[in-house]
Amino acid sequence: MNHWHFILGAYGVTVLAMVVEILAARARRRAALEAARAGADAPVPGAQLSGTGGPG
Amino acid sequence: MALNWYRFSSPATFYPLAGRLVPLFGWGAAVLAAVGLWLGFVVAPTDFQQGEVYRIIFIHVPSAWMSMFLYVVMAFWGALLLGFNTRLSGMMAQAIAPTGALMTFIALWSGALWGRPTWGTYWAWDARMTSELILLFLYFGIIALRQAIGDPRRADRACAVLALVGVVNIPIIYFSVKWWNTLHQGASVKLTGSSMETTMLAGMLVMSFAFWFYAIAVVLARVRTIVLERERGAAWVAELPEARSA
Numbered sequence: 001m002n003h004w005h006f007i008l009g010a011y012g013v014t015v016l017a018m019v020v021e022i023l024a025a026r027a028r029r030r031a032a033l034e035a036a037r038a039g040a041d042a043p044v045p046g047a048q049l050s051g052t053g054g055p056g
Numbered sequence: 057m058a059l060n061w062y063r064f065s066s067p068a069t070f071y072p073l074a075g076r077l078v079p080l081f082g083w084g085a086a087v088l089a090a091v092g093l094w095l096g097f098v099v100a101p102t103d104f105q106q107g108e109v110y111r112i113i114f115i116h117v118p119s120a121w122m123s124m125f126l127y128v129v130m131a132f133w134g135a136l137l138l139g140f141n142t143r144l145s146g147m148m149a150q151a152i153a154p155t156g157a158l159m160t161f162i163a164l165w166s167g168a169l170w171g172r173p174t175w176g177t178y179w180a181w182d183a184r185m186t187s188e189l190i191l192l193f194l195y196f197g198i199i200a201l202r203q204a205i206g207d208p209r210r211a212d213r214a215c216a217v218l219a220l221v222g223v224v225n226i227p228i229i230y231f232s233v234k235w236w237n238t239l240h241q242g243a244s245v246k247l248t249g250s251s252m253e254t255t256m257l258a259g260m261l262v263m264s265f266a267f268w269f270y271a272i273a274v275v276l277a278r279v280r281t282i283v284l285e286r287e288r289g290a291a292w293v294a295e296l297p298e299a300r301s302a
Contacts, residue, residue, distance in 0.1 A: 003109040003173040010112045010166040021158055025277050032284040036299040
């Protein structure tokens with residue numbers, strides 16, 4: 001009564017889920033860094049709200 | 057020397073501090089997991105009733121504990137946000153939710169695979185399992201609510217309210233095995249002692265610290281990303297070396 005396939009299923013999915021979470025976090029960070037680099041040259045959206053002109 | 061906690065509530069101050077802590081906790085988690093798995097699979101004996109399948113305990117219990125603990129921490133940051141309106145609190149709560157959902161999923165999944173050979177079923181609508189499933193839906197609800205609200209500060213406040221309302225589920229999960237007659241067994245580890253064999257208990261506690269360190273590392277890494285996403289127009293972000301290099 002060893003049921004090693006149940007143990008492998010539990011540990012395998014756990015490791016897989018953690019690897020996916022880490023890769024997703026790294027991909028999101030790369031995207032955020034690229035946006036930050038692009039945003040350094042672009043105007044800040046919030047700054048436009050302080051203008052006195054109307055839409056357009 | 058008194059520590060000025062308000063200093064660390066500034067994303068600009070917290071961002072580099074979190075960056076230094078992520079590798080510490082990440083490598084700490086790896087070392088602890090290696091020790092915990094060695095204790096769990098090499099040192100700990102085979103259970104006389106369940107055989108080898110009980111070894112699922114070394115991920116099931118730590119993930120279940122973390123699923124509840126992370127929710128309480130998320131609700132704590134939500135309360136801080138509502139009370140003090142600090143930007144970092146909302147970001148911390150946002151960063152915790154996916155890891156909390158992951159821990160809840162692992163607890164349910166590993167529990168199902170443990171239940172089949174020991175109880176004869178993957179799932180039962182038992183109070184412990186059902187309340188843990190509700191916890192997963194609470195995490196999903198908080199993540200979905202945030203996605204549905206465009207303004208991050210409004211989303212922070214809405215998610216904080218939902219997190220605080222949902223925190224009532226945590227004592228229900230914890231005490232469910234006492235309050236109701238459940239298929240799930242009662243607690244083997246209490247503050248007053250444990251009914252487990254010493255090496256089994258040691259392996260489980262070391263793995264619990266491994267999961268804890270893993271969660272801290274991932275949440276801190278994610279909160280750094282959220283800071284970058286929300287503060288990308290700020291001067292201090294433009295001055296970051298990683299934001300300048302191509």
